[in-house]
Amino acid sequence: MKQTSVADDVLRAALGLFAAQGYANTSVQQVVEAAGVTKGAMYHYFQxxxxxxxxxxxxxxxxxxxxxxxxxxxxxxxxxxxxxxxxxxxxxxxxxxxxxxxxxxxxxxxxxxxxxxxxxxxxxxxxxxxxxxxxxxxxxxxxxxxxxxxxxxxxxxxxxxxxxxxxxxxxxxxxxxxxxxxxxxxxxxxxxxxxx
Incomplete structure (x- = not known):
C-alpha cells in the first residue's frame, strides 16, 4: 500500500460506515478494520x-x-x-x-x-x-x-x-x-x- 493512499483508504472506509450505520454508531476500530490499516496508521493522518x-x-x-x-x-x-x-x-x-x-x-x-x-x-x-x-x-x-x-x-x-x-x-x-x-x-x- 502506498503511504499516500492510507488517508484516502481511511476516509473511504469512514464515509461508507458513516453512511451505512451513522457517525455515532461507528467506532474508530471499525474504520481501521474496514480500511485495512492499523490505528497507528490512521492516527498519523487523523487525530x-x-x-x-x-x-x-x-x-x-x-x-x-x-x-x-x-x-x-x-x-x-x-x-x-x-x-x-x-x-x-x-x-x-x-x-x-x-x-x-x-x-x-x-x-x-x-x-x-x-x-x-x-x-x-x-x-x-x-x-x-x-x-x-x-x-x-x-x-x-x-x-x-x-x-x-x-x-x-x-x-x-x-x-x-x-x-x-x-x-x-x-x-x-x-x-x-x-x-x-x-x-x-x-x-x-x-x-x-x-x-x-
Whole structure:
C-alpha cells in the first residue's frame, strides 16, 4: 500500500460506515478494520473520529472554493460568472452527494472548534457568491426588492435539498439538473419592470 493512499483508504472506509450505520454508531476500530490499516496508521493522518468527519466535508468544500475562485478570477461579466458559479456548486454537490449527506446529517456532533471552522469557511464561500449577486444588482441585472440574503439562501436551499431527491440512476444527468436549477434561480432573481 502506498503511504499516500492510507488517508484516502481511511476516509473511504469512514464515509461508507458513516453512511451505512451513522457517525455515532461507528467506532474508530471499525474504520481501521474496514480500511485495512492499523490505528497507528490512521492516527498519523487523523487525530480522531471528529477529524474524519471534518475531512470528508473539507475535500468537498475545498474543491468548491477553489472552483469559485477560479471562476471569479476569469473576469467575465457578472451574469456569466454567477451562472458558472451556480452550475459548478450544483455539479460538485452531486459529485459529492454521499459526502454532503453524511456530513450534514452529523455536523452537530462535531466539536465546537470544528463547527466554527466549518461555519467560517462556508461563510467565506457564501460571501464571495453573495458579492456576485450584489455586483449584478448594482449593474441593474438582479432584483433588489428582496434582500440579498434571501436570494442567496433560496439558491443554496435547493443545493442542500439535492440528497433528498437526486439519483444518479434517475432520468436526468447532473449537468441537466445543474442547468435547470441555475436557470430557475437566475430567472427568479432577474430584474424586471416594477419589481426593483
Amino acid at each position: 480522531s473520529k471528529d477529524d474524519l468527519l471534518f475531512a470528508i466535508y473539507d475535500r468537498m468544500l475545498t474543491l468548491q472554493t477553489d472552483h469559485l475562485e477560479t471562476i471569479v478570477a476569469r473576469g467575465e461579466p457578472v451574469d456569466a460568472t454567477l451562472r458558472a458559479a451556480c452550475v459548478d456548486v450544483i455539479e460538485t454537490s452531486i459529485d459529492f452527494l454521499l459526502e454532503g449527506t453524511v456530513f450534514f446529517r452529523s455536523v452537530h456532533m462535531l466539536s465546537q472548534p470544528r463547527q466554527q471552522e466549518v461555519t467560517r469557511r462556508r461563510r467565506a464561500y457564501h460571501d464571495t457568491f453573495t458579492a456576485l449577486v450584489e455586483k449584478g444588482q448594482a449593474e441593474g441585472l438582479y432584483r433588489t426588492d428582496i434582500p440579498r440574503g434571501v436570494l442567496v439562501a433560496h439558491f443554496f436551499a435547493d443545493v442542500h435539498y439535492l440528497p433528498t431527491w437526486f439519483s444518479t440512476d434517475g432520468p436526468e444527468t447532473k449537468e441537466q439538473v445543474a442547468a435547470q436549477l441555475t436557470e430557475l434561480f437566475l430567472t427568479g432573481v432577474a430584474a424586471a419592470p416594477g419589481r426593483g
